[in-house]
Amino acid sequence: MANYGASSFVATGSDGGICSSHVKLAKLLAGILANNLGHRKESLEDICDLSTCFLRLNRYPACPISPEMFGLVPHTDSDFLTILCQDQVGGLQLMKDSKWVAVKPNPEALIVNIGDLFQAWSNDVYKSVEHKVMANEKMERYSIAYFMCPSYDSLIGSCSSSAAAAHLRNLLPSIESSLFENTGTKFNRMFRNLVTKLASKISSSISFLYLAFLLILKGSKPNSQ
Ligand SMILES: O=C(O)CCC(=O)C(=O)O
Numbered sequence: 001m002a003n004y005g006a007s008s009f010v011a012t013g014s015d016g017g018i019c020s021s022h023v024k025l026a027k028l029l030a031g032i033l034a035n036n037l038g039h040r041k042e043s044l045e046d047i048c049d050l051s052t053c054f055l056r057l058n059r060y061p062a063c064p065i066s067p068e069m070f071g072l073v074p075h076t077d078s079d080f081l082t083i084l085c086q087d088q089v090g091g092l093q094l095m096k097d098s099k100w101v102a103v104k105p106n107p108e109a110l111i112v113n114i115g116d117l118f119q120a121w122s123n124d125v126y127k128s129v130e131h132k133v134m135a136n137e138k139m140e141r142y143s144i145a146y147f148m149c150p151s152y153d154s155l156i157g158s159c160s161s162s163a164a165a166a167h168l169r170n171l172l173p174s175i176e177s178s179l180f181e182n183t184g185t186k187f188n189r190m191f192r193n194l195v196t197k198l199a200s201k202i203s204s205s206i207s208f209l210y211l212a213f214l215l216i217l218k219g220s221k222p223n224s225q
Pocket residue numbers: 056058072077084086092131133142143144145
């Protein structure tokens with residue numbers, strides 16, 4: 001079902017002022033959450049880009065037709081982290097234990113949502129929660145959402161596999177050299193044994209063939225006696 005007339009205004013992070021406090025807060029929160037998983041607090045900051053982060057102003061007009069009308073259809077945010085500021089009207093609901101739960105409006109508080117990318121990066125430790133906005137019959141509603149997004153060229157993987165990959169990359173030179181040393185000595189020994197075995201087989205076959213050849217030759221020779 002479509003959203004009922006929700007309109008939005010978008011500003012990107014590169015405008016240099018409008019969302020600087022959101023940028024700082026998002027970095028701080030992402031840092032704490034990354035740290036909590038045993039990673040550098042700059043881990044997410046490194047893959048995010050101010051020019052792809054953005055601030056969105058949402059307007060939900062009053063909808064007298066039905067109280068069951070969506071202001072915003074159920075969805076998860078696809079970014080890393082969303083910082084949401086809503087007015088006093090209410091209408092935001094989130095999915096908890098398979099039930100929609102209304103988020104009590106508090107204009108003094110911010111709502112922080114984990115996005116799909118943070119869920120993927122954290123290996124599902126942090127969950128990207130499904131949410132929706134129900135339209136209000138009588139009042140229009142406003143909210144402001146800041147989305148912390150990765151740069152277009154960053155590669156997103158789970159933090160444990162990227163940490164493991166980085167660890168492996170560090171270890172690789174020593175693993176490689178020890179592997180080649182070991183296989184080298186093993187291989188040399190195996191090769192030498194094989195050659196020795198083959199040589200003895202070949203030489204016994206040659207002696208056998210030579211003997212057979214002599215016997216045939218002897219048999220085919222007319223008796224000189
Ligand atoms: O308006 C709200 O409370 C939620 C907005 C939202 O979920 C979004 O912009 O992705």
